[in-house]
Amino acid sequence: MRVFMQSELRRLVTGSKIHRFLSLMILDSWKYVPLRKYLNFRKLSLFWKVCLHAQQNWASLSSVYDLTTFVENSRLPGALVECGVWRGGCAAVMATVAAKARSNRKLWLFDSFEGMPEATQEDLGEDAKWLSNNRMSGRLAPVGRNVASINEVRSLLFNELHLETSSVMIVKGWFQNTLPEYQRHIGPVAILRIDGDWYESTRVCLENLYDNVVAGGFIIIDDYGFFPGCRKAVDEFVERRALKARLTAIDYSRVYFRKC
Numbered sequence: 001m002r003v004f005m006q007s008e009l010r011r012l013v014t015g016s017k018i019h020r021f022l023s024l025m026i027l028d029s030w031k032y033v034p035l036r037k038y039l040n041f042r043k044l045s046l047f048w049k050v051c052l053h054a055q056q057n058w059a060s061l062s063s064v065y066d067l068t069t070f071v072e073n074s075r076l077p078g079a080l081v082e083c084g085v086w087r088g089g090c091a092a093v094m095a096t097v098a099a100k101a102r103s104n105r106k107l108w109l110f111d112s113f114e115g116m117p118e119a120t121q122e123d124l125g126e127d128a129k130w131l132s133n134n135r136m137s138g139r140l141a142p143v144g145r146n147v148a149s150i151n152e153v154r155s156l157l158f159n160e161l162h163l164e165t166s167s168v169m170i171v172k173g174w175f176q177n178t179l180p181e182y183q184r185h186i187g188p189v190a191i192l193r194i195d196g197d198w199y200e201s202t203r204v205c206l207e208n209l210y211d212n213v214v215a216g217g218f219i220i221i222d223d224y225g226f227f228p229g230c231r232k233a234v235d236e237f238v239e240r241r242a243l244k245a246r247l248t249a250i251d252y253s254r255v256y257f258r259k260c
């Protein structure tokens with residue numbers, strides 16, 4: 001306990017963790033979350049633990065927490081899936097809620113664990129230019145941004161949060177190569193969370209995994225408002241399939257919809 005307190009204090013003093021927590025988790029979110037909603041001890045303690053591992057604000061993590069809780073309480077069948085995991089913070093929230101429910105629900109995590117591939121011409125805007133390091137020819141080659149290792153994810157899930165290794169499947173590789181193969185191993189899906197930033201990364205997730213989502217299941221799109229390419233991939237998919245997708249905004253970028 002003393003060692004834990006000391007190491008937490010050191011982090012506080014150096015400022016990195018508390019700075020990230022306040023800036024990303026709270027300041028980035030205050031417009032979308034009423035103040036009283038931050039006074040939730042379970043969420044506070046969990047989000048504090050994962051905040052250095054997630055590119056997410058309170059609104060986003062809280063929505064993932066609530067949707068997973070809903071899925072557990074209503075006993076909706078199917079796995080939890082995240083495509084685009086980075087250091088695993090958001091996945092850790094889903095896994096923690098599922099573990100508390102003791103539902104034996106599987107969590108599937110897909111990522112290159114080499115960071116972003118090149119963008120394409122569909123990925124418009126200055127942010128996409130920066131995130132792709134100006135490499136926009138669509139090759140499945142790492143551009144050196146958003147890089148995290150599979151061991152960082154394992155360490156968070158299994159060493160820090162003590163989650164069951166048997167309920168979590170982590171698949172390393174480009175979505176374009178892994179998803180067509182794993183689609184049949186995953187089976188029904190209760191929550192499909194897509195966080196791959198690019199047009200092609202989003203498109204390939206929807207094309208391969210949307211049909212696995214059960215009726216009443218949720219599809220969460222992290223970058224709908226932030227990256228025009230991601231938005232285009234979602235809008236085209238919804239139109240092509242003539243889906244009645246009512247998008248619910250989580251914050252300035254993230255949305256989710258429920259499969260009918």
Ligand SMILES: C[S@@+](CC[C@H](N)C(=O)[O-])C[C@H]1O[C@@H](n2cnc3c(N)ncnc32)[C@H](O)[C@@H]1O
Pocket residue numbers: 053054055056083084085086087088089090091110111112113114115116117146147148173174175176195196197198200201
């Ligand atoms: C924004 S980060 C994910 C953030 C994470 N969900 C979180 O909550 O912090 C985007 C991730 O998508 C992955 N990614 C993007 N396109 C990919 C592709 N085509 N195949 C595999 N991984 C991809 C990157 O490696 C990166 O880890």
